[in-house]
Amino acid sequence: MTGWAAQALPGLEPRTLARLDALPCRTIPAQTPLFHAGDRATGFAMVLDGRVDVYLSGASGREILLYAIEPGQSCIQTTLGLMGDAAYSGTAITATTCRLVVIPAPVFHELIATTPLFRDFVFRAFAARMNEVTQLLEQVAFIRIESRLARMLLDMERGNDISATHAELAARIGTAREVISRQLERWTAAGILQTGRGHIRIRDKARLQALSR
Template structure:
């Protein structure tokens, strides 16, 4: 029986021989929520493909504030890790398991071998690059033009989308860190959203209503 994550990689339907190679080249690693998968400024030795769960990718500014750039779901890889790995550059991002997750780690050399021997794999890389580029544009647009209440709601909606649940186990402190704003601002906006019937607040979790 083939791994479920194969379903999310359409390129494998056009080049089925890559299925066995992915499993042959890759090593499965499992992570618990909150586990750090990749630190900023660390050397990239392997390219991850998510097989289960959700991974969030963040970047830290000069004041050590973090901002979520995008999420990785089954069948996806981190294009920034890919580019850093093939150019032998240190990581510019931090990757953390959002929930219990599993990754297929493929060495940079083997990933390059896949691309050389199976050009169809480039479609996979370009497709991910396009998706990540659009998501980064959304982040830039939100930071530049949207009010914090709009950013907060969009953040919660996106988190619910990637986890498949409207029950979000997260603290005000975590939200403020990932939105690069003050905790008091997040708490004030969440209370206002609760009055408007958008969320239901509980200790260390909230329920998104719409």
């Protein structure tokens, strides 16, 4: 049976694959913190199944979702911590039940130094993540909250239904929960949405699409 390493990192030599496959695989329940701001990175996590959300918190208590980590993706904060000896500035929480393998820091550094394929994987994933974070900063800085929220709702909808709290939506677009609540109330009064506890239904998708632009 093919181990996780051959699926996640195809092309590695058999000895390296066997070494990585020997690392323990952990199953972690949803809503479990993996690291907090100020912690130090002790290993490089490879997410095999599920999703991990990484948040940045301000002094006011507001949060913004920096990015989500799914299979084949990496965590900027962990890469910076391992390669630059920097403490985490954000918090990572499992959004779903996750299966993951943690490559210990000494093994990570050895692979970076000796295995071009692994090094390329880390750097490509890092570059992709930096691009996503840059796009997020551009949206927060230059796109109106109404447009960002409308776009987020359209991205999240499944059959015109969205399951999310106001706090979750606020974290995703980088604003306060109160701002989200007021905007959703306006759109509900205008007949664009129907809202309930932890649930939103799109009633007029054409108008929401126009707002997203």
